[in-house]
Amino acid sequence: MSEISEEQVAHLANLARIALTPQEISSLTTELDQIVDSIAKVQQVATPDVPATSHPVPLANVFRPDVVGETLTIEEALKNAPEQADNRFKVSAILGEEQ
Amino acid sequence: MADIIRLTAAELSEKLGSREISAVEATQAHLDRIADVDTDVHAFLHVSDSALDTARSIDERRASGEELGPLAGIPLAVKDVLVTTDMPSTSGSRILEGYMSPFDATVVKRSREAGLVLIGKTNMDEFAMGSSTEHSAYGPTRNPWDLGRIPGGSGGGSAAAVAAFEAPLALGSDTGGSIRQPAHVTGTVGVKPTYGAVSRYGAIALASSLDQVGPVTRTVLDAGLLQDVIGGHDPFDSTSLTDIWPSMADAAREGARGDVLKGLKVGVVRELSGEGFQAGVQSRFDETVALLQKQGAEVLEVSAPHFEYAVSAYYLILPAEASSNLAKFDSVRFGMRVQPEGGGTVEQVMAATREAGFGPEVKRRIILGTYALSAGYYDAYYGSAQKVRTLIQRDFDAAFAQVDVLISPSAPTTAFKFGEKLEDPMAMYLNDIATIPANLAGIPGISVPIGLAPEDGLPVGLQIMAPVREDARLYRVGAAIEALLEAQWGSTLISRAPALGGK
Numbered sequence: 071m072s073e074i075s076e077e078q079v080a081h082l083a084n085l086a087r088i089a090l091t092p093q094e095i096s097s098l099t100t101e102l103d104q105i106v107d108s109i110a111k112v113q114q115v116a117t118p119d120v121p122a123t124s125h126p127v128p129l130a131n132v133f134r135p136d137v138v139g140e141t142l143t144i145e146e147a148l149k150n151a152p153e154q155a156d157n158r159f160k161v162s163a164i165l166g167e168e169q
Numbered sequence: 170m171a172d173i174i175r176l177t178a179a180e181l182s183e184k185l186g187s188r189e190i191s192a193v194e195a196t197q198a199h200l201d202r203i204a205d206v207d208t209d210v211h212a213f214l215h216v217s218d219s220a221l222d223t224a225r226s227i228d229e230r231r232a233s234g235e236e237l238g239p240l241a242g243i244p245l246a247v248k249d250v251l252v253t254t255d256m257p258s259t260s261g262s263r264i265l266e267g268y269m270s271p272f273d274a275t276v277v278k279r280s281r282e283a284g285l286v287l288i289g290k291t292n293m294d295e296f297a298m299g300s301s302t303e304h305s306a307y308g309p310t311r312n313p314w315d316l317g318r319i320p321g322g323s324g325g326g327s328a329a330a331v332a333a334f335e336a337p338l339a340l341g342s343d344t345g346g347s348i349r350q351p352a353h354v355t356g357t358v359g360v361k362p363t364y365g366a367v368s369r370y371g372a373i374a375l376a377s378s379l380d381q382v383g384p385v386t387r388t389v390l391d392a393g394l395l396q397d398v399i400g401g402h403d404p405f406d407s408t409s410l411t412d413i414w415p416s417m418a419d420a421a422r423e424g425a426r427g428d429v430l431k432g433l434k435v436g437v438v439r440e441l442s443g444e445g446f447q448a449g450v451q452s453r454f455d456e457t458v459a460l461l462q463k464q465g466a467e468v469l470e471v472s473a474p475h476f477e478y479a480v481s482a483y484y485l486i487l488p489a490e491a492s493s494n495l496a497k498f499d500s501v502r503f504g505m506r507v508q509p510e511g512g513g514t515v516e517q518v519m520a521a522t523r524e525a526g527f528g529p530e531v532k533r534r535i536i537l538g539t540y541a542l543s544a545g546y547y548d549a550y551y552g553s554a555q556k557v558r559t560l561i562q563r564d565f566d567a568a569f570a571q572v573d574v575l576i577s578p579s580a581p582t583t584a585f586k587f588g589e590k591l592e593d594p595m596a597m598y599l600n601d602i603a604t605i606p607a608n609l610a611g612i613p614g615i616s617v618p619i620g621l622a623p624e625d626g627l628p629v630g631l632q633i634m635a636p637v638r639e640d641a642r643l644y645r646v647g648a649a650i651e652a653l654l655e656a657q658w659g660s661t662l663i664s665r666a667p668a669l670g671g672k
Binding site for chain 2: 091
């Protein structure tokens with residue numbers, strides 16, 4: 071019914087930044103197809119007249135004074151970083167050669 | 170002193186107050202118990218090496234005449250989803266192995282301020298995704314009633330810790346039943362408070378509109394004592410309610426004393442019974458209904474026609490929110506980093522890290538959530554699920570217009586065996602059929618033990634649900650039922666759990 075393809079799962083994995091193996095893509099395709107089939111029934115009762123609920127106990131305008139609150143020191147903020155340099159998070163190249 | 174571990178938190182509190190037992194003795198007794206049984210149970214991912222120091226300082230403060238709160242000196246196990254500055258917080262995931270938070274979760278901070286002694290971090294399904302702890306990256310927790318069976322999930326570690334007398338109190342989090350379903354299968358008590366009643370600050374988010382932190386204990390009163398400590402408004406959580414809450418412990422005491430059941434209108438949810446519910450679960454539930462009627466409660470059947478869509482809506486909303494929440498595990502600011510062979514761009518490093526750091530269920534749900542939020546599918550799936558959420562809230566509104574509380578079995582079956590549902594995600598998901606509606610609607614729910622299923626001798630829990638903000642009602646009714654059943658049994662249910670290896 072939902073007909074999810076391996077290409078689609080590979081595309082989703084790319085969007086979600088997970089380097090799935092071909093085996094994972096294949097098994098996830100089967101599983102997702104089954105899961106989506108069984109959960110697609112939400113569409114049966116979700117008629118246009120029903121409003122959507124995003125928040126179970128809605129609150130409005132939750133503000134705080136615009137003043138500096140508790141913050142982390144640079145050391146605290148960086149202490150779990152896999153790599154750091156000059157008080158900053160360090161990452162590998164943003165652009166690849168072909169870019 | 171072997172009996173210290175058998176005391177409830179309320180009993181231990183009295184003995185600490187009268188100096189009959191010291192906080193050091195109480196803490197040592199539980200550390201000894203962990204050393205004796207946790208190789209088998211595996212409730213803990215980390216045991217504190219500073220708990221005895223904390224206990225010592227509580228004893229000194231008490232000796233110097235300081236007025237301490239009722240839970241000062243009592244050991245507390247903390248689900249690993251809650252961040253702590255003095256112990257690693259992994260949320261059961263490889264990607265956060267060894268992560269040391271620079272701050273405490275609000276519930277952890279409040280527990281420390283109340284003098285509770287943090288004894289360790291408990292095991293859980295990775296990022297709280299699961300109903301069995303089989304999805305923990307660090308191996309499953311085993312059910313103290315039968316080590317070949319699951320302790321529930323995601324908070325199986327917290328439930329098993331209190332069921333195995335490794336701690337009198339624990340903290341859990343409940344997104345679709347992760348406190349209540351483990352309580353059901355381990356013969357313990359678990360409460361999911363009203364959404365916003367307890368701060369989520371410092372709880373590693375799974376699905377932000379569903380997650381709620383709550384108590385995991387062996388008695389209703391103990392749960393009330395713990396919710397009194399952790400609950401209340403927190404400016405660090407923008408969804409935290411500003412209500413002034415009554416004492417849940419007082420509500421539990423009131424319930425245990427008397428006749429709150431007389432004239433109570435109790436609704437039995439028609440859709441949460443029958444097909445799919447194990448015979449022994451259903452029979453214990455039916456007996457409890459009869460007991461309530463005998464006590465003068467007015468029991469009527471109510472219908473919640475949209476509950477049959479709840480699991481489907483949940484498995485669209487949860488993965489959608491989770492796929493977004495888990496985007497922060499990007500190998501940059503914290504957590505694991507894996508370099509692809511031959512190096513790569515930051516995006517390739519990110520993808521290699523997430524491939525290596527996430528387990529199969531997490532990947533499954535991230536991909537499902539990414540799918541549900543994709544252009545072209547958003548309205549059909551995520552949008553429809555949010556509408557179902559409205560319909561479920563309306564079902565609850567209609568039901569609570571007729572009754573004071575709703576009841577159901579807390580889960581359709583007793584504890585299942587390891588591996589039984591691991592290969593069938595939908596079968597695993599359906600285990601939360603009774604608990605998910607409360608999360609979708611934001612209402613509070615409690616699971617209290619009501620006996621053992623005749624066919625397998627395993628615990629069964631009763632779920633009680635109340636309208637939003639009526640947490641105290643759960644404690645009153647839960648404590649009343651607990652007192653009645655224990656009077657009938659002549660003991661607590663948990664005292665009938667098999668002895669574990671150790672002393």
